[in-house]
Amino acid sequence: MGREHRPCTGLLQTPEQSRALFRAVVPQLPEHDVALRLAHRSECQGVITRDNPVPYVSVIHEAALRMQFGGRDVARGQLHYLLEVSEWDHVTVFALPFDHGTFPGAGQTVVYAEGPVRQLGTVQIDNSHGPDFLHAETQPAQYRAQLDLLEGLALSPERSRDFIREIAHYL
Numbered sequence: 001m002g003r004e005h006r007p008c009t010g011l012l013q014t015p016e017q018s019r020a021l022f023r024a025v026v027p028q029l030p031e032h033d034v035a036l037r038l039a040h041r042s043e044c045q046g047v048i049t050r051d052n053p054v055p056y057v058s059v060i061h062e063a064a065l066r067m068q069f070g071g072r073d074v075a076r077g078q079l080h081y082l083l084e085v086s087e088w089d090h091v092t093v094f095a096l097p098f099d100h101g102t103f104p105g106a107g108q109t110v111v112y113a114e115g116p117v118r119q120l121g122t123v124q125i126d127n128s129h130g131p132d133f134l135h136a137e138t139q140p141a142q143y144r145a146q147l148d149l150l151e152g153l154a155l156s157p158e159r160s161r162d163f164i165r166e167i168a169h170y171l
Helices: 015-023 031-044 062-066 072-085 138-153 157-170
Strands: 056-061 091-096 109-113 122-127 130-134
Touching (some): 015 031, 015 072, 056 138, 072 091
Antiparallel strands (some): 122 130
């Protein structure tokens, strides 16, 4: 049996938050699967932590910022880590507050990997059955437009950091 393909998501998650998320999967994952997923996620995070990292932009909804997978201490640690990485030159974090109401793509985790030219972009959408990859020219273009809209709705990176600090303070 071949190695299962595991997409690279959660690039801004701490190991503690990732562990809590993996332990919340239904049906429950065996501990060795949790360990494998943590190792894979850590390896994937190398794209933003290595020398010569790739530029990375994340739009995070307020609901995700307020979730307490693993409890208050894990959530607070996650928010402090987001504040740290948001200061890196190659990482941009946008927060999208509740008061914007509904928005395109609500409830989906979308990863848009931009190619050297837009026509080579790929979109990964996480679903309960696993990831779907979209790479026909029109699909990534639609998701790129959606992400551009979300970035426009979100708080600026500076205001996003203030917003995350405020949430962390009250946890």
